[in-house]
Amino acid sequence: MKFSPLVDELIHSLRCLPGVGPKSAQRMAFQLLERNRKPGLQLAETLAQAMSNVGHCKSCRTFTEEELCPICASNKRGNSATICVVETSADVLAVEAGGHFSGRYFVLLGHLSPLDGVGPEELGLSLLEDHLKSGDISELILATNPTVEGDATAHFIADMASRHNIKVSRIAHGVPVGGELEYVDSTTLALSFNGRVPI
Amino acid sequence: MKFSPLVDELIHSLRCLPGVGPKSAQRMAFQLLERNRKPGLQLAETLAQAMSNVGHCKSCRTFTEEELCPICASNKRGNSATICVVETSADVLAVEAGGHFSGRYFVLLGHLSPLDGVGPEELGLSLLEDHLKSGDISELILATNPTVEGDATAHFIADMASRHNIKVSRIAHGVPVGGELEYVDSTTLALSFNGRVPI
Ligand SMILES: [Zn+2]
Ligand SMILES: [Zn+2]
Numbered sequence: 001m002k003f004s005p006l007v008d009e010l011i012h013s014l015r016c017l018p019g020v021g022p023k024s025a026q027r028m029a030f031q032l033l034e035r036n037r038k039p040g041l042q043l044a045e046t047l048a049q050a051m052s053n054v055g056h057c058k059s060c061r062t063f064t065e066e067e068l069c070p071i072c073a074s075n076k077r078g079n080s081a082t083i084c085v086v087e088t089s090a091d092v093l094a095v096e097a098g099g100h101f102s103g104r105y106f107v108l109l110g111h112l113s114p115l116d117g118v119g120p121e122e123l124g125l126s127l128l129e130d131h132l133k134s135g136d137i138s139e140l141i142l143a144t145n146p147t148v149e150g151d152a153t154a155h156f157i158a159d160m161a162s163r164h165n166i167k168v169s170r171i172a173h174g175v176p177v178g179g180e181l182e183y184v185d186s187t188t189l190a191l192s193f194n195g196r197v198p199i
Numbered sequence: 200m201k202f203s204p205l206v207d208e209l210i211h212s213l214r215c216l217p218g219v220g221p222k223s224a225q226r227m228a229f230q231l232l233e234r235n236r237k238p239g240l241q242l243a244e245t246l247a248q249a250m251s252n253v254g255h256c257k258s259c260r261t262f263t264e265e266e267l268c269p270i271c272a273s274n275k276r277g278n279s280a281t282i283c284v285v286e287t288s289a290d291v292l293a294v295e296a297g298g299h300f301s302g303r304y305f306v307l308l309g310h311l312s313p314l315d316g317v318g319p320e321e322l323g324l325s326l327l328e329d330h331l332k333s334g335d336i337s338e339l340i341l342a343t344n345p346t347v348e349g350d351a352t353a354h355f356i357a358d359m360a361s362r363h364n365i366k367v368s369r370i371a372h373g374v375p376v377g378g379e380l381e382y383v384d385s386t387t388l389a390l391s392f393n394g395r396v397p398i
Pocket of ligand 1: 057058059060061062068069070071072073
């Protein structure tokens with residue numbers, strides 16, 4: 001018996017949010033109850049709607065409550081001949097924030113991980129293959145993460161693209177601009193040496 | 200146009216939570232959508248209920264969805280002759296976590312702050328005075344914060360208690376146990392000198 005059941009339950013429920021421990025859950029609950037009831041109700045409403053209605057774009061698999069996400073639905077980008085393949089919807093946002101890519105995306109919603117039961121079907125690769133077979137696509141840019149699983153996934157998709165004679169490349173990994181050599185991990189450093197370009 | 204309207208709105212709504220900036224709101228939204236839909240729906244439900252139904256205990260003013268909070272409703276503590284006065288419901292939890300106080304509480308839900316329009320009425324002091332007049336109370340422990348406003352509030356309530364011949368004290372402020380002198384701020388240090396006890 002810490003508080004009334006409902007307050008206890010609110011504190012407990014808030015912990016489903018990533019990065020929210022017991023202390024911050026309590027702080028959130030009190031602040032909402034003390035002076036944010038209206039935004040709190042609004043959040044409850046939006047959350048319920050989003051959890052129930054947000055699905056995946058039927059062309060690129062990113063999150064959307066429509067059939068097509070805004071990018072796939074747009075005339076210009078939705079018909080682009082270039083697809084950038086990423087692991088998550090958050091990666092889409094990261095690339096969009098860069099502002100240099102103007103093609104469309106394909107979101108795997110994960111990476112190949114046979115031990116966890118994640119194979120080509122779970123990543124929607126037959127849908128991606130449909131795109132490749134359609135004749136509308138000329139280039140595939142692989143932007144999976146530079147991890148063992150991300151590498152394996154990239155190679156698997158690269159093979160698929162080759163079978164359909166689609167040009168395929170992978171984004172460069174290396175020392176970030178502004179990064180200092182001594183603080184870069186050894187894997188990144190190895191990647192940056194392997195990917196060196198003549199000047 | 201970052202995402203679909205509903206996903207954008209979810210990210211925006213999550214920012215009503217204290218300490219949640221744009222980056223973490225986005226991370227929360229994606230994690231909920233990716234793999235926490237059921238807890239997310241549960242949170243939406245609890246949040247809506249709490250925002251609508253949690254009120255204040257009619258005896259001590261702490262948050263509760265019942266007429267009386269569990270402490271005031273309990274036979275043992277609800278009839279205690281000692282009341283500890285705190286500023287917020289979170290303070291109740293902090294004192295409870297200590298586990299040494301077994302009386303009841305009175306929650307001011309703030310402190311005297313005339314410039315913000317917070318006077319004795321907003322702090323429920325007439326309700327507190329009813330308790331003092333009832334003859335059931337023998338001691339008042341003031342645990343308002345050691346700030347200018349907390350001090351003023353404590354003095355105001357102490358005067359009220361004196362008028363009703365109720366024993367009144369204020370919790371000690373000073374160097375925390377395990378704290379090191381050199382890292383304690385000067386105000387706390389001053390308080391700890393003023394509050395020195397003979398050994
Ligand atoms: Zn799409
Ligand atoms: Zn109460």
